[in-house]
Amino acid sequence: MKVALFGGTFNPIHIGHLIMAQYVLNFSQVQKVIFVPNGHPPHKVEDVADAFDRFEMVKLSIEDNPYFDISDFEIKKSNPSWTIDTLEYFSSIYERVYFIIGSDNLSEIVKWYKAEEILKRYPLIVLPRERNLCAIKKEIEKLSSKYAQDITLIQMPIIDISSTEIRKLIRQNKSIRYMVHPKVEEYIKRKGLYKR
Numbered sequence: 232m233k234v235a236l237f238g239g240t241f242n243p244i245h246i247g248h249l250i251m252a253q254y255v256l257n258f259s260q261v262q263k264v265i266f267v268p269n270g271h272p273p274h275k276v277e278d279v280a281d282a283f284d285r286f287e288m289v290k291l292s293i294e295d296n297p298y299f300d301i302s303d304f305e306i307k308k309s310n311p312s313w314t315i316d317t318l319e320y321f322s323s324i325y326e327r328v329y330f331i332i333g334s335d336n337l338s339e340i341v342k343w344y345k346a347e348e349i350l351k352r353y354p355l356i357v358l359p360r361e362r363n364l365c366a367i368k369k370e371i372e373k374l375s376s377k378y379a380q381d382i383t384l385i386q387m388p389i390i391d392i393s394s395t396e397i398r399k400l401i402r403q404n405k406s407i408r409y410m411v412h413p414k415v416e417e418y419i420k421r422k423g424l425y426k427r
């Protein structure tokens with residue numbers, strides 16, 4: 232089976248993430264998208280909710296979709312969640328493993344741990360986060376020719392929503408209705424997440 236791993240901090244998961252995953256199912260060869268919330272994000276430290284809460288919110292968001300799955304592989308770890316380790320683990324289980332990123336991460340991925348190994352061995356699926364598709368295509372072209380790798384851009388409507396904006400709205404006591412799954416909105420309220 233061909234699967235796509237969707238790694239993220241998901242702090243919290245929002246509708247942008249869900250629409251991205253659905254576009255991957257619609258327009259790629261993969262049969263399943265596996266959401267992999269990270270335990271100890273290697274790069275983000277401030278204002279990150281507990282891994283358990285972030286995991287639960289992803290679970291609530293995807294539970295009604297049989298083509299979406301979730302893995303606790305990274306949140307079970309006590310050390311930083313390096314993407315290369317996750318890709319290696321899942322490639323021992325599945326025939327082909329893709330990794331999903333937003334286009335903002337295209338310039339970041341070369342700085343990741345064992346970036347060269349990731350880029351040489353694993354195909355990427357990129358979803359646009361900004362309107363300048365030309366710039367995104369150029370960057371993809373550069374990386375895919377340097378690493379001889381399959382890097383696919385899937386076009387989708389730009390969704391200008393981020394977890395940062397959602398956390399900001401919560402701090403301002405504003406509603407996040409429609410930006411997250413209703414069950415996530417309810418979970419955040421019930422647990423009092425992101426209040427400060």
Ligand SMILES: Nc1ncnc2c1ncn2[C@@H]1O[C@H](COP(=O)(O)OP(=O)(O)OP(=O)(O)O)[C@@H](O)[C@H]1O
Nearest residue numbers: 239240241247332333336359360390392393394395
């Ligand atoms: N609205 C979006 N459009 C396209 N890609 C997105 C969008 N939101 C997140 N992504 C991508 O999804 C992955 C996981 O994102 P993440 O969980 O960090 O969300 P985020 O909204 O970027 O969070 P934050 O605002 O806290 O940085 C990353 O590869 C990111 O580029």
Ligand SMILES: O=C(O)c1ccc[n+]([C@@H]2O[C@H](COP(=O)([O-])O)[C@@H](O)[C@H]2O)c1
Nearest residue numbers: 238239240269273274313314315343344
């Ligand atoms: O492995 C790394 O060095 C690495 C560095 C930065 C980010 N990542 C992964 O990239 C994915 C998206 O990260 P983020 O910050 O956009 O949520 C998530 O799965 C992170 O664990 C991975």
